[in-house]
Amino acid sequence: MHEDELLMRHALALAARAGRRGEVPVAALAVAGGSVIATAGNRMERGGDATEHAEIRVLRAAARRLGGWRLDGVTVVVTLEPCPMCAGAMIQARIDRCVYGARDPKKGADGSVYQVLRHPGNNHRMEVTEGVLAEDCGQLLRDFFRRLRED
Numbered sequence: 001m002h003e004d005e006l007l008m009r010h011a012l013a014l015a016a017r018a019g020r021r022g023e024v025p026v027a028a029l030a031v032a033g034g035s036v037i038a039t040a041g042n043r044m045e046r047g048g049d050a051t052e053h054a055e056i057r058v059l060r061a062a063a064r065r066l067g068g069w070r071l072d073g074v075t076v077v078v079t080l081e082p083c084p085m086c087a088g089a090m091i092q093a094r095i096d097r098c099v100y101g102a103r104d105p106k107k108g109a110d111g112s113v114y115q116v117l118r119h120p121g122n123n124h125r126m127e128v129t130e131g132v133l134a135e136d137c138g139q140l141l142r143d144f145f146r147r148l149r150e151d
Helices: 003-020 054-066 084-093 134-150
Strands: 027-032 035-041 074-080 097-102 127-129
Touching: 003 027, 003 035, 003 054, 003 074, 003 097, 003 134, 027 054, 035 054, 054 074, 054 084, 074 084, 074 134, 097 134
Parallel strands: 074 097, 097 127
Antiparallel strands: 027 035, 027 074
């Protein structure tokens, strides 16, 4: 199995845990030097904070681990296409690469709605790999929202 898929399976397991806590089931990993250095799931509901997206949380944890905000050499793996806030934070943090699963047709910032990750005006360029285990990532979200509607 490809390394991106292995990492995305790890993120999917974390996203499922976030869903069981009542959070939208999205999770992210930060990877540096071939090792996972930070993990996070959404925590908006528990934290009462709109900025508690998995990507923001994993960037904060990675910065603490590496001792600074510049995250050169870091890959962020996330189950859902980042929103504009998270995409902007990844650019500001200077990550090398973003890998994501499902597209987000309502808030996606890699071309689904907005173009932030690969905008030509950005002063920092990152590699983006989209669609890794996209169906599994999307199904987790669809199942979560279906259960909410049924309750």
